[in-house]
Amino acid sequence: MTNENKLKATIIILLIAIEIVVWTVNHPHTPNVLSGINGGDENVPEMQNPGMLEGRDSIGNKDEASEYDGSRERLFKNAEQKGLLILVNKENAIPEDYKPDDLKAIKYFVKDRSAGSRYMRAEATDAFHKMVEKAAEENIEIRMTTAYRSYDFQKLLYENYVANEGQEAADTFSAKPGQSEHQTGLAADVSSLSVDYELSDDYGNMAEGKWLAENADQFGFIIRFPKGKEHITGYRYEPWHIRYVGIPAAKEIREHDLTLEEFLQQNDIRP
Ligand SMILES: [Zn+2]
Known part of the structure; x- marks a missing residue:
């Protein structure tokens, strides 16, 4: 180149x-x-x-x-529409003639109690069965003593309590007719052999009461009258009284340590 x-x-x-x-x-x-x-x-x-x-x-x-x-x-809306979030307390009464149309018999109950109250609404009964069966797997025996109560049955109970203990005392532990959520078919009183199938404060310290407090929400139940919330619920602590609200609400209530009253208010759900 x-x-x-x-x-x-x-x-x-x-x-x-x-x-x-x-x-x-x-x-x-x-x-x-x-x-x-x-x-x-x-x-x-x-x-x-x-x-x-x-x-x-x-x-x-x-x-x-x-x-x-x-x-x-x-x-929550879904639960509300199914009537699972109904609020019945001393301020919110339920009509005298209200009776759920889907009551279903409960399998696990204490035999010497009123046979007429061995029912809850179908969804609650199914959930209760699941819960009792799950507890049994862990050697925890839970039995229903009374669940659904008609207005008339509640009236009879209340009048009995008043006659025996006076109205003031009766009002601290017994609902007046129309003010008991047992009439909704969503509540149940439960017990176990450890407390002779009685409704006892001791239940909260027993394995069964503790199991309930820790696990009931997974089945849609809450401890309706917790300790320290008497001023909100209007009732003293009842470790035996469980109320069905459906799983989402029950989990929310347990997680945030709420009462049903507080839960409804926080979520702007009218009673
Ligand atoms: Zn009860």
Whole structure:
């Protein structure tokens, strides 16, 4: 190759090199890539899909929480529509003629109690059976003593208590007719051999009472009158009185140490 040719070749190479540089700078994709790299996190997300990335970012914060709330709300709404969240207490009475139309017999009961009260609403009875059977697997024996009570039966009970102990005393542990949630078919009093199948405060210290307090929510039941909440429920502590509200509400109530009254208020559910 002559010197002249060498010079031509060098010029061509240089021109090609310059062309590559110019192409690189002007090529539409190149600035994006560079800006993406240089801009770092600020620029890349904006160019790719700001909405998606912002959404993704807030899933961990707002979106996930609100989605969770939404599904919880739906579950609670569902329970409310099935009548599982009905509130019956000293301020909220139930009509005298109210009787659930889906009462179902309970299999596990104490035999020497009223046969007429061995019922709960079907869903509650099924849940109760599951709970008793699960407890039995862990050598915990739980039996129902009384569940559904008609208005008239509650009236009889209450009048008996008043006659024997006076109204003031009776009102601390017995509901007036129409104010007992036993009439809803969603409540049950339970007991065990450890306390001679009585309704006793000691039940809360027994293996069965403890098991209930720790596990009932998994089956949709709550300890309806917990210790320390007497001023809210209007009743003294009753470790034996369980109330069916469905699993989502029961878990929420147990997790946050609520009463049914507080739960309903917090979730803006009218009694
Ligand atoms: Zn009870």
